[in-house]
Amino acid sequence: MADGLLGPAEIRELAARLGVAPTKKLGQNFLHDPNTIRRIVATAGLRPEDVALEVGPGLGSLTLGLAGAVRHVHAVEIDPTLAAALPETVAAAHLTVHPADALKVTGDRFDPAPTMLVANxxxxxxVPVVLHLLAELPTLRGGLVMVQKEVADRLVAGPGSKVYGIPSVKLAWYAAARPAGKVPPAVFWPVPNVDSGLVAFTRHDPPAGATRSDVFAVVDAAFAQRRKTLRAALAGWAGGAANAEQVLKAAGVNPQARGESLTVGEFAAIAAAAKTSERGGKLSPTGAQTEEVDS
Structure with a gap:
């Protein structure tokens, strides 16, 4: 064990003692390389006063690294056996283990409030875990997550990229994301058949003019039929192609453009234009055309 961090031998010994083995169902690939752990902690840009949130701590290799860098660590672990063993592995008073599904946790269970999400x-x-936690925890100022390389590419993609899509836009609503390096398969047990990538993000204010739910509805509709123009792709959402064109023009977006070319700000402008049309009597709340009547 180097600097208190778990290496391959310690990981396997701990797993054997607990009688656990990584499962595909829970997507478990245990990180066992101290150098990678140090790299993640350093790249995350943590401050001593930060409160780190880790999802899927597993056997605790990254948890140990985080515990030495911040004032408190919240670890959310769905596997009850691993959750129960974590406090013994990471004997730190400033660790709180939450035996829970990260997709179902709510912000009110974390005290102190997390400021950084750092997780394998x-x-x-x-993707759903990152988006759920950013929605639930406005106190998060940013984070660094390790995900499958293809997922990392999608999360950081910008308009015009071949892999730009729903995850790219929805993360951009909350934060500015950037690639933070690759991670080889050999640092995991078991060894996955894919490369991993690090994604760093910094929270920013969302685009003004529309709610998150309204903007995400536009995004979902725009990418449901990727090869269609926005006029066609948003027809169902707007109550017809003519209505979609009206809203797009009001938002300053070319109706012949495709969703892959729009920024999150432009999606927000479309949602805002739809709301304005509804209030003006041009569109009903469901997008259907209505007649304006003088009072």
Whole structure:
């Protein structure tokens, strides 16, 4: 064990003692390389006063690294056996273990409030976990997550990229994201058949003019039919292609553009324009055309 961090031998010994083995169902690949742990902690840009939130701590390798860098660590672990063993592995008074599903936790259970999300996320739920926690925890100022390389590429993609899509836009609503490096398969047990990538993000104010739910509804509709123009793709959402074109023009967006070319700000402008049309009597709340009547 180097600097109190878990290496391959310690990880396997701990797993054997607990009678656990990584499962595909929970997306478990245990990190066992101290150098990678140090790299993650350093790259995350943590401050001594930060409160770190870790999802899927597993056997505690990254948890140990975080505990030495911040004033408190919240660890959310869905596996009851691993959750029960974590306090013994990471014998720190400033650790709180939450035996829970990260997709169902609410912000009121964390005290002190988390300020940074740092986690080796289960690949099968990485995107929904990040988006859920950013929605639940406005106190998060940023984070660094390790995900499958393809997912990392999508999360940091910008308009015009071949992999730009729903995850890219929804993360951009909350934060500015950037790639923070690759992680080889060999640092995990078991060794996955894919590379991993680090994604760093810094929270910013969301675009003005529309609610998150309204903007995300536009995003979902725009990418449901990727190869169609926005006029066609948003027809169902707006109550018809003519209504969609009206809203797009009011938002200053070319109706012939495709969703892959729009920024999150432009999606917000579309949602705001739809609300304005509804209030003006041009569109009903469901997007159907109505007649304006003088009072």
């Amino acid at each position: 996320l289960p690949y099968n739920v990485a």
